[in-house]
Amino acid sequence: MSKELIRLVNCSMAFDGELVLDNMNLYFNDSEFLTLLGPSGCGKTTTLRIIGGFITPTSGEVLFDGVRMNDIPPHLRQVNTVFQRYALFPHLNVFENVAFGLRIGRTEEKEVNGKKKKVKVRIPQEEIRQRVLEMLEVVSLKGFENRRINELSGGQQQRVAIARALVNRPKVLLLDEPLGALDLRLRKDMQSELKRIQQQMGITFIYVTHDQEEALAMSDTIVVMDQGRIQQIGTPEDIYNEPKNAFVADFIGESNILDGIMHEDYVVEFFNRKFKCLDKGFAPMEPVDVVIRPEDIDIVPKEQGQLRGTVTSVTFKGVHYDTIVDFKGFKWLIQTTDYHPVGETIGIILNPDDIHIMHKSQYSGMFGDYSSYSEEYEEMDDVTMLDEEEEGSSREDGHEE
Amino acid sequence: MKNRRPLFAVPYVVWMALFVVAPIVMVVIYAFTTAAFDPTMNNFTGMGTYLSIFTRSFELALIATLVCLLIGYPISYMMAKEGPGFQRIATVLIMLPMWVNFLLRTYAWMSILENNGLLNQFFSAIGLFDLINGLFGTDIQYFRMIRTQGAVVLGMVYNYLPFMILPIYSVIVKLDHSLTEAAQDLGANSVTVFRKVILPLSLPGVLSGVTMVFVPAVSTFAISRLLGGGTHMMLGDLIEQQFLGGAYNPHLGSAIALVMMIIVVICMWVMNRFGEGEEQAVML
Numbered sequence: 001m002s003k004e005l006i007r008l009v010n011c012s013m014a015f016d017g018e019l020v021l022d023n024m025n026l027y028f029n030d031s032e033f034l035t036l037l038g039p040s041g042c043g044k045t046t047t048l049r050i051i052g053g054f055i056t057p058t059s060g061e062v063l064f065d066g067v068r069m070n071d072i073p074p075h076l077r078q079v080n081t082v083f084q085r086y087a088l089f090p091h092l093n094v095f096e097n098v099a100f101g102l103r104i105g106r107t108e109e110k111e112v113n114g115k116k117k118k119v120k121v122r123i124p125q126e127e128i129r130q131r132v133l134e135m136l137e138v139v140s141l142k143g144f145e146n147r148r149i150n151e152l153s154g155g156q157q158q159r160v161a162i163a164r165a166l167v168n169r170p171k172v173l174l175l176d177e178p179l180g181a182l183d184l185r186l187r188k189d190m191q192s193e194l195k196r197i198q199q200q201m202g203i204t205f206i207y208v209t210h211d212q213e214e215a216l217a218m219s220d221t222i223v224v225m226d227q228g229r230i231q232q233i234g235t236p237e238d239i240y241n242e243p244k245n246a247f248v249a250d251f252i253g254e255s256n257i258l259d260g261i262m263h264e265d266y267v268v269e270f271f272n273r274k275f276k277c278l279d280k281g282f283a284p285m286e287p288v289d290v291v292i293r294p295e296d297i298d299i300v301p302k303e304q305g306q307l308r309g310t311v312t313s314v315t316f317k318g319v320h321y322d323t324i325v326d327f328k329g330f331k332w333l334i335q336t337t338d339y340h341p342v343g344e345t346i347g348i349i350l351n352p353d354d355i356h357i358m359h360k361s362q363y364s365g366m367f368g369d370y371s372s373y374s375e376e377y378e379e380m381d382d383v384t385m386l387d388e389e390e391e392g393s394s395r396e397d398g399h400e401e
Numbered sequence: 402m403k404n405r406r407p408l409f410a411v412p413y414v415v416w417m418a419l420f421v422v423a424p425i426v427m428v429v430i431y432a433f434t435t436a437a438f439d440p441t442m443n444n445f446t447g448m449g450t451y452l453s454i455f456t457r458s459f460e461l462a463l464i465a466t467l468v469c470l471l472i473g474y475p476i477s478y479m480m481a482k483e484g485p486g487f488q489r490i491a492t493v494l495i496m497l498p499m500w501v502n503f504l505l506r507t508y509a510w511m512s513i514l515e516n517n518g519l520l521n522q523f524f525s526a527i528g529l530f531d532l533i534n535g536l537f538g539t540d541i542q543y544f545r546m547i548r549t550q551g552a553v554v555l556g557m558v559y560n561y562l563p564f565m566i567l568p569i570y571s572v573i574v575k576l577d578h579s580l581t582e583a584a585q586d587l588g589a590n591s592v593t594v595f596r597k598v599i600l601p602l603s604l605p606g607v608l609s610g611v612t613m614v615f616v617p618a619v620s621t622f623a624i625s626r627l628l629g630g631g632t633h634m635m636l637g638d639l640i641e642q643q644f645l646g647g648a649y650n651p652h653l654g655s656a657i658a659l660v661m662m663i664i665v666v667i668c669m670w671v672m673n674r675f676g677e678g679e680e681q682a683v684m685l
């Protein structure tokens with residue numbers, strides 16, 4: 001079992017009376033790679049700043065190893081931060097930026113002759129040099145030691161910021177969108193590099209990103225946030241396969257989200273049809289959100305399909321085609337490696353494990369509809385599909401009640 | 402193409418030529434000519450006589466600059482840490498004395514520092530002199546404050562302090578707060594943050610503050626005459642005498658001014674080199 005390092009208890013943060021974090025409860029385990037994931041302004045940086053000690057929560061507690069840390073200033077906390085906007089020292093060169101923390105040294109409690117004393121531990125020059133150069137090599141900035149900060153590109157600055165924090169070998173590293181300024185290739189390289197460093201050095205990473213792919217690829221645990229509230233905590237697989245609400249389902253990957261009714265355990269109805277699923281524990285006839293991932297849908301000839309629809313748009317995405325299919329006015333996104341031309345009528349088959357059921361939430365009806373995907377076909381549809389659409393919407397209204 | 406100056410730079414060039422270059426050229430011409438405008442070096446040969454005035458001027462200016470720095474830096478630093486409302490009020494308060502005429506301000510100090518001035522009257526009123534006389538058996542009626550070098554330095558500090566505070570303040574207030582946070586994050590306590598981040602980054606402000614105080618302080622006049630009682634003549638007074646006083650000799654005055662200017666420029670150059678060196682030193 002891994003040990004708990006940091007815990008936020010009922011943490012709320014308000015700026016000028018405006019609630020930015022709403023009653024956060026979260027713990028961080030030793031050597032864990034935890035990602036805070038959410039849209040811009042949801043409070044990710046604010047959460048990091050509370051842990052780093054730059055702001056004190058309006059209410060609630062921050063515990064390190066079970067000790068209340070609310071009023072401990074940043075320089076006495078065993079965490080280091082990679083800041084969202086780097087915050088590199090402009091008067092120092094790359095080497096000195098990275099060496100900054102090492103030169104300060106830490107005060108440690110040591111037993112001297114049986115008495116506890118605070119001792120300032122200074123690192124020898126040669127060791128500082130070695131560690132800095134080593135770390136610069138890790139972030140592929142070898143040979144940049146003497147550069148000034150304003151002579152670096154954004155991506156290089158970002159890597160200096162990473163090196164400056166990592167070189168101190170903190171117990172916990174806070175990273176605020178540390179790869180935001182890098183191009184795709186370098187980003188992927190740095191992702192695996194960071195992951196490797198994290199595992200090798202056994203550091204707890206608290207990682208902030210709004211890139212869901214990055215979160216899925218790197219994390220042990222993902223915390224999905226929105227509007228200052230935690231929406232779901234889980235492993236990447238959990239979050240992807242068992243999203244708790246429409247927000248999570250939509251934010252993590254693409255999803256088709258439709259209204260359904262849970263008839264009984266393992267049976268859900270949507271589009272006037274009953275489907276087998278793997279979910280249970282809902283109230284009989286409970287209105288629910290049904291999530292179907294675009295890549296889970298199998299396209300079959302129209303005679304064999306459980307549902308039948310018309311292709312309204314196809315976009316080539318490299319590995320697959322994003323195919324928008326119209327089912328009685330409700331448009332689904334289907335990702336398929338086979339090409340189906342616009343206008344073709346196709347059938348689809350949904351297996352029980354392709355269907356995921358969620359309770360209704362404040363986010364229901366806000367996401368998961370691909371109707372706006374292709375405007376020009378929408379207009380054409382309006383004429384022919386009018387009746388059916390009206391029928392569809394009234395039925396959906398029924399589900400809401 | 403490359404050397405073509407934009408049209409809107411013309412007024413600036415004219416201005417510079419008229420009010421900066423022309424006076425310097427005139428000073429140089431006067432310095433190297435006689436009253437009949439024949440070329441001569443005679444104006445410089447007697448310069449040694451004024452050595453004591455030169456040393457005193459630079460000494461007092463240096464002291465005044467250091468005092469300004471010692472008082473001004475903490476004030477600037479504290480101002481920059483306060484809220485915007487406080488900063489506005491503080492800026493106005495610092496600027497306020499500058500709206501009063503320079504001579505008037507200095508006369509005001511005279512009446513404060515006079516042997517029977519406000520300060521001595523105050524000391525006498527609270528019985529300070531009685532106390533000292535009672536304790537030490539002396540017979541002091543007043544503290545001699547006016548007509549001392551201290552009074553001259555005080556006058557200069559009072560007059561030039563704003564020129565130290567404002568540039569330093571404007572540099573510190575613009576410093577990115579996230580740099581402070583980054584330093585704290587890396588284990589720096591507030592002293593270390595100041596020493597390793599704020600101080601080196603505020604050096605440009607210090608340099609321009611020192612320049613803006615030192616240069617006028619060297620050439621200051623009237624202050625030494627009014628507060629120093631004429632016994633502590635400074636370069637500014639010496640030059641003034643050559644132009645307005647009984648010793649009328651603008652050619653000698655120009656020569657003195659030129660020598661002073663050259664020394665000041667050398668001082669500034671050395672200091673700027675030193676400033677750069679400082680930055681480098683922090684880096685290594």
Ligand SMILES: Nc1ncnc2c1ncn2[C@@H]1O[C@H](COP(=O)(O)OP(=O)(O)OP(=O)(O)O)[C@@H](O)[C@H]1O
Pocket residue numbers: 015016020038039040041042043044045046047084210
């Ligand atoms: N010092 C502050 N004063 C007032 N409001 C603030 C302050 N800091 C943050 N906020 C507000 O708090 C909310 C959350 O901000 P935060 O920086 O945590 O977002 P974020 O999740 O990091 O977003 P992003 O992905 O854009 O960086 C925002 O609405 C922001 O405007």
Ligand SMILES: [Mg+2]
Pocket residue numbers: 044045046084176
């Ligand atoms: Mg942020």
